[in-house]
Amino acid sequence: MFKKILVANRGEIAVRIIRSCREMNIRTVAVYSEADRDALHVQMADEAVCIGAPQPSRSYLNIPNIISAAVSRGAEAIHPGYGFLAENPYFAEICETSGIVFIGPPASAIESMGAKARARELMAAAGVPVVPGSPGLLTKDSKIADIAGDIGYPVIVKASAGGGGRGMRIANDQTELEKAVIAARTEAEAAFGDGGVYLEKYLQEPRHVEIQVLADQHGQAVYLGERDCSIQRRHQKLVEETPCPVLTEELRQQMGETAVRAAQSVHYAGAGTVEFMLDKSGAYYFIEMNTRIQVEHPVTEWVTGIDLVAAMIEVAAGAPLPYRQDRIGLQGAAIECRINAEDPAYDFRPCPSRVTDYLPPGGFGVRVDSGIYVGYNIPHYYDSLIAKLITWGNDRQEAIGRMQRALGEFRITGVVTTIPFLQRIMSDEYFLRGETYTNFIQQHLSDR
Ligand code: ADP
Numbered sequence: 001m002f003k004k005i006l007v008a009n010r011g012e013i014a015v016r017i018i019r020s021c022r023e024m025n026i027r028t029v030a031v032y033s034e035a036d037r038d039a040l041h042v043q044m045a046d047e048a049v050c051i052g053a054p055q056p057s058r059s060y061l062n063i064p065n066i067i068s069a070a071v072s073r074g075a076e077a078i079h080p081g082y083g084f085l086a087e088n089p090y091f092a093e094i095c096e097t098s099g100i101v102f103i104g105p106p107a108s109a110i111e112s113m114g115a116k117a118r119a120r121e122l123m124a125a126a127g128v129p130v131v132p133g134s135p136g137l138l139t140k141d142s143k144i145a146d147i148a149g150d151i152g153y154p155v156i157v158k159a160s161a162g163g164g165g166r167g168m169r170i171a172n173d174q175t176e177l178e179k180a181v182i183a184a185r186t187e188a189e190a191a192f193g194d195g196g197v198y199l200e201k202y203l204q205e206p207r208h209v210e211i212q213v214l215a216d217q218h219g220q221a222v223y224l225g226e227r228d229c230s231i232q233r234r235h236q237k238l239v240e241e242t243p244c245p246v247l248t249e250e251l252r253q254q255m256g257e258t259a260v261r262a263a264q265s266v267h268y269a270g271a272g273t274v275e276f277m278l279d280k281s282g283a284y285y286f287i288e289m290n291t292r293i294q295v296e297h298p299v300t301e302w303v304t305g306i307d308l309v310a311a312m313i314e315v316a317a318g319a320p321l322p323y324r325q326d327r328i329g330l331q332g333a334a335i336e337c338r339i340n341a342e343d344p345a346y347d348f349r350p351c352p353s354r355v356t357d358y359l360p361p362g363g364f365g366v367r368v369d370s371g372i373y374v375g376y377n378i379p380h381y382y383d384s385l386i387a388k389l390i391t392w393g394n395d396r397q398e399a400i401g402r403m404q405r406a407l408g409e410f411r412i413t414g415v416v417t418t419i420p421f422l423q424r425i426m427s428d429e430y431f432l433r434g435e436t437y438t439n440f441i442q443q444h445l446s447d448r
Contacts, residue, residue, distance in 0.1 A: 001024065001026065001313075001314075001317050002026050002076045002077045002101070002313065002317060003026065003027060003076065004026065004027040004028070004029065004046075004073070004074055004075045004076060004077075005017075005021055005026050005027075005028055005029070005075055005076070005077045005078065005079055005103070005313070006028075006029040006031065006066070006069060006070040006073065006075035006077070006078045006079075006100075007021075007028055007029065007030055007031070007041065007045065007078075007079050007081065008031060008060070008066050008078050008079065008080045008081065008084065008085055009041075009060065009079075009080060009081030009082070009083070009084055009086075010032065010033075010036055010039060010041055010060060010371070010382065011039070011041070011371040011382065011383065011385065011386075012369045012370050012371040012385065012386075012387065012388060013081040013082055013293070013295075014030060014039075014041035014045075014081060014371070015040055015041050015044055015369070015370070015371050016309060016369050017079045017081060017309055018030070018041060018044045018045050019044075019309075020307055020309040020310045020313065021313070023307075023310070024310060024313065026313070027046045027047070028044075028045040028046050028047070029045060029046070029047045029048070029049060029069065029070070029073045029075050030042050030044070030045030030047070030048040030049070031048070031049050031050075031051045031059075031060070031065075031066055031069050032048060032049075032050055032051065032059075033050070033051065033052055033053060033054045033055075033056075033058070033059035033060065033381070034050065034052070034053055034054050034059075035054035035379040035381055036054075036379065037050070038376065038377070039371060039376075040370075040371045040372065040373060040376070041371060047073055049069040049072075049073065051065040051066055051069055052065055054379065054381045055381060056084065056381065056382070060084045060085070061084055061085060063085065063090075063091055063094055066078070066085070067094060067095070067098050067100070070095075070098070070100050071098065071100070075100065076100065076101060077100060077101035077102070077103050077313070077316060077317075078095055078100055078101070078102055078103060079103040079309070079312070079313070080102070080103070080104060080292065081292075081293065082290075082292050082293055082294060082295060083383065086104065086291075086292040086293075087110055087114060087163075087290070087291055087292055088110070089107040089108070089110040089111040089114060090107075092104060092105075092106070092107040092110055093107040101316050101317070102316070103270070103312050103313055103316040104270050104291065104292060104312070104316070105266075105268050105269050105270045105272060105291050106267065106269060108266070108267070109266040109267060109268050109269070109291060110291045112266040113266060113288070113289040113290075113291050114161075114291075115160045115161065115196070116158065116159075116160045116161075116162060116198070116287075116288050117134075117136050117137045117160040117196065117198040118136070118160070119288060119289060120133065120198070120286070121135070121136060122265065122266065123262055123265070123286045126261060126262060126265035127261065128258055128261060128262045128265075128286045129258070129283070129284065129285050129286060130285055130286045130287075131200040131201055131203065131277060131285040131286075131287060132151050132200070132201045133151060133155075133198060133199050133200035133201060134147045134151075134198045134199040134200075136198065137160055137196045137197065137198050138181065138196075138197055138198060138199065144177065144178075144181060144199070145174050145177065147199055148171070148174070148177050148199060149174075151199060151200075151201045152201060153171065153172055153173055153202075154170055154171060154172045154201075154202040155170070155171050155177065155199050155200065155201060155202055156168060156169070156170050156171075156199070156200050156201075156202040157169045157170075157171065157177070157180045157181050157183075157184040157197050157198075157199060158184065158197060158198055158199075158200060159184055159185075159187070159188030159191075159192065159194070159195075159196065159197055160188075160194065160196040160197065160198055161188060161192035161193075161194035161196060162188060162192065163192075164236060165232075165234050165235030165236040166187055166188070166191050166192075167184050167187045167188035167191060167192065167197070168184060168235055169181075169183050169184045170202050171202075181197060184197045185197055200287075203277050203279055203285075204279075205279075205280065205437040205438070205439060206230075206277040206278060206279050206437065206438055207228055207230045207244065207246070207277070207278045207436065207437055207438065208228065208229045208230045208232065208237075208275065208276075208277065208278075208438055209226050209227070209228055209229075209230075209244050209247065209255065209276050209277075209278045209284065210226060210227050210229060210273050210274060210275040210276065210294075211223050211224075211225070211226050211255055211256055211258075211259035211273065211274045211276070212224040212225065212226075212227065212271070212272075212273055212297070212300045212308070213259050213260055213263045213268070213271070213272050213273070213274060214270075214271050214272075214306075214308070214311055214315070214321065215260075215263055215264070215268045215269050215270065215272070215315070215321070216269060216315045216319065216320050216321045217269045217315065217318055218320050219264075220320060220321045221260045221263055221264055221268065221321075222260070222321060222323060222324070222325045222328060223255075223256030223257070223259050223260050223325070223328075224300050224304050224306060224308075224328060225242055225243065225252065225256070225300060225303060225304065225328075225330045226242060226243065226244050226247060226252060226255065226256075227240045227241065227242045227244070227273075227296050227299055227300060228240065228241050228242065228243075228244035228245065228247075228436060229296060230436040230437055230438050230440060231425060231431070231436055231440055231441065232438055232440075232441065233348065233441050235438075237295070237296065237338065238337070238338055238418070238422070238425070238441070239335065239336065239337055239338070239422070239425055240295075240296035240299055240335070240336045241299060241333065241334065241335040241336070241396070241399070242299045242300060242303055242330070242333065242334055243303075243330065243333060243396075244278070245396060245434030245436065246278075246434065247278075251282060251284075255276060255278075255284055258274075258276075258284075258286075259274035259276075262274045262286065262289060263289070266289075268291075269315060269316075270291075270312050270315055270316065271292075271293055271297070271308050271311060271312045271315075272289060272290065272291050272292070273289065273290045273294050274286065274289050275287045275288050275289065275290065277438075293308060293309060293312060295336075295338065295385070295388065296336050297309075298334070298336055298367060298369060298388065298390045299334035299335065299336050299390060300334075302332075302334040302367070302390065302392045303330045303331050303332055303333070303334050303392075304328060304329070304330060304331075305331070306323075306328075332392055332393055332394050332395065332398075332399070333392070333393050333394070333395055333396040333398070333399040334390060334391065334392045334393075334399055335390065335391055335396075335399045335400065335403050336388055336389070336390045337388070337389045337390075337403060337407065337422045337425075337426075338385055338388055338418070339370075339385070339386055339387040339388065339389060339410070339412075339417050339418055339419060339422070340384040340385055340386065340417065340418045341353070341378055341384045341386050341415050341416065341417060342384050342416070342417070342418055343416045344418055344420070344421040348418070350380065350384040351384075351415060351416040352377075352378035352379060352380040352384070352415075353377075353378060353414055353415050353416075354375070354376070354377045354378070354414050354415075355372050355373065355374060355375065355376045355377075355378065355412065355413070355414050355415055356374070356375075356413045356414030357374055357411060357412070357413040357414065358372060358373055358374045358376075358411065358412055358413075359409075359410070359411040360387070360389075360410060361389070361405075361406035361407075361408075361409035361410050362409075363405075363406075364402075365391050365392040365393060365398075365399070365402050366389070366390075366391055366402065366406045367389075367390040367391070367392075368387060368388070368389055368390075369387070369388045369390070370386060370387035370388070371386070371387075372386050372387065372412075378415060386412075386415070386417070387410075387412075389403070389406055389407065389410065391403040391406055396434065400426060400431075400432065403426050404423070404426050404427065407419055407422055407423050407426065408423070421445070424445055425441075425445065428444055428445065430444055431444075
């Protein structure tokens with residue numbers, strides 16, 4: 001097992017990784033930007049190295065600085081967390097050539113799943129159902145209107161390099177389609193430096209149901225149940241839960257086996273998530289694979305009893321998976337609420353400021369993963385996620401009741417947060433009935 005790991009991230013996920021390392025008796029090296037000198041992950045790690053200016057491009061995305069921090073501190077492996085360099089195949093490769101283990105899948109698997117248009121084709125070839133759409137990327141010569149006509153409106157234009165809900169536009173007819181393609185291309189070009197787009201049928205009121213998979217380097221892979229992440233705003237997840245309120249045991253097994261097949265087809269190793277859209281008829285379609293640990297991993301940890309970060313580290317060190325599929329049980333229900341420093345009254349604009357008071361909830365069945373504390377100044381350079389609140393119950397109703405109680409206990413002052421908005425979701429009658437589709441917020445909780 002590794003003796004020292006560098007955590008190439010910040011915020012709650014860096015803290016989360018450091019915690020598992022400590023339990024495994026692995027020393028940790030934190031890296032931080034000049035804006036993060038006082039960050040919790042820096043205080044919690046055994047060692048810390050400043051890697052540059054606040055702008056992500058100059059610190060958390062600065063590959064040479066991160067690699068030299070690892071080399072100079074003698075870290076044998078790097079955990080990338082999510083975001084930043086987590087899905088950069090070039091970074092995974094550089095780690096390898098520098099003699100450092102990248103805690104994640106092989107660079108080739110990241111690459112295969114990285115471009116979403118290509119991943120769709122690979123998955124279709126591997127027998128995984130994909131949303132009907134354009135064959136590959138749209139090119140200058142593509143007869144876009146004909147393709148959309150064949151798929152049938154509405155269609156969604158999606159950026160192949162997309163992520164975080166960006167670079168997506170819906171079109172209901174040909175006039176809208178022309179505008180949507182330009183808008184998606186422009187947004188993708190600005191956000192990802194890659195304007196490649198493709199078309200998919202826009203599914204009506206689907207659920208977002210994703211499968212957690214875990215694979216070792218010896219060809220073994222298991223699925224660890226699903227997460228329903230249908231509660232979204234602008235295609236970004238706000239609340240995630242497991243089990244999905246409508247999944248039957250049979251469908252769970254079918255989707256799980258499909259997800260494992262998807263992972264194995266790209267020789268996956270490590271923790272990964274295969275995302276599907278599930279329609280009302282029970283048909284499901286691959287949309288993308290995330291080749292990293294995800295924000296919403298704690299709900300899966302709770303119902304399976306498996307520490308996913310520890311599992312990633314073990315697998316990266318070459319250990320075989322210690323569990324077989326038939327030994328994996330899912331117990332009870334778990335929900336996660338993402339608490340962001342954003343103001344719902346002003347279109348969820350980020351409001352980073354100083355935390356004057358902070359008292360997280362506690363008690364049975366409550367978990368808080370966070371990177372903030374009293375007196376902490378939230379920098380404005382990064383993601384607005386400041387805490388994740390996760391609750392467990394014997395069933396969905398109990399988990400929701402506990403979430404309502406825990407949200408009510410949570411005290412964060414000095415910062416405007418999304419807690420009141422999450423409370424509205426938790427008491428919404430449709431949510432309580434499990435009628436959760438990806439347009440839920442728009443339909444039930446939008447003030448406009
Ligand atoms: P990103 O990588 O930006 O997160 P995804 O491909 O994972 O993008 O899609 C994010 C969300 O966008 C989905 O959870 C869903 O709400 C919506 N979406 C994506 N594709 C479709 C589709 N074909 N039909 C309906 N909604 C979709």
